[in-house]
Amino acid sequence: MKHVLVGIILLTGVTAFAQEKGENRRMEKQRIEQAKIAFITNKLELTTDQAKEFWPIYDAMQAELKEHKKNLKDELKSLKEDDAKIDDASYKKALKNMHDGQIKGIEIKTKYTNQIGELLGYDKVFTWGEAEKEFKKRLMDRMKNAKGQKRGGQGGPPNKRSFDE
Numbered sequence: 001m002k003h004v005l006v007g008i009i010l011l012t013g014v015t016a017f018a019q020e021k022g023e024n025r026r027m028e029k030q031r032i033e034q035a036k037i038a039f040i041t042n043k044l045e046l047t048t049d050q051a052k053e054f055w056p057i058y059d060a061m062q063a064e065l066k067e068h069k070k071n072l073k074d075e076l077k078s079l080k081e082d083d084a085k086i087d088d089a090s091y092k093k094a095l096k097n098m099h100d101g102q103i104k105g106i107e108i109k110t111k112y113t114n115q116i117g118e119l120l121g122y123d124k125v126f127t128w129g130e131a132e133k134e135f136k137k138r139l140m141d142r143m144k145n146a147k148g149q150k151r152g153g154q155g156g157p158p159n160k161r162s163f164d165e
Contacts, residue, residue: 032139035135036135037055039131039134039135040128040131040132040135043127043128043130043131043134044120044124044127044128044131046120050119050120053119054116054119054120057112057115057116057119058112058116060112061108061109061111061112064108064112065105065108065109068101068104068105068108069105071101072098072101075094075097075098075101076094076098079094113125116128
């Protein structure tokens, strides 16, 4: 009976830990997304009205790109699973599909950047692209610093500065 009770307690603890870890990831993703929104809004100097129109277009583009990338990934996954059975013609077709997929991704981006350009002006579209690159770079730098600090490396303490600096 003791062993059963100990087993239940251990399973409950592991389950709670796994749920907490998943919740922490979700919260961290939300925090990063909020920081990205604030950073880009600030860099583009969007008014409240502009932001209300910009972000739904941006979100629609991201959703369409995510779905498109998922489809490409699924296609590649099936190719890898059938690797032993595939001939040269199949590989050629897969490469063409990958190239067509890249073109489709560019078409998606073009469609939405044109909408944003009409809304905000094309100078802001250019600034938006630069702001996204800068945000990603700063995020990667912060992650490197945090990992270095966790491992006892020379990364120093996690950087607490905002993305707006």
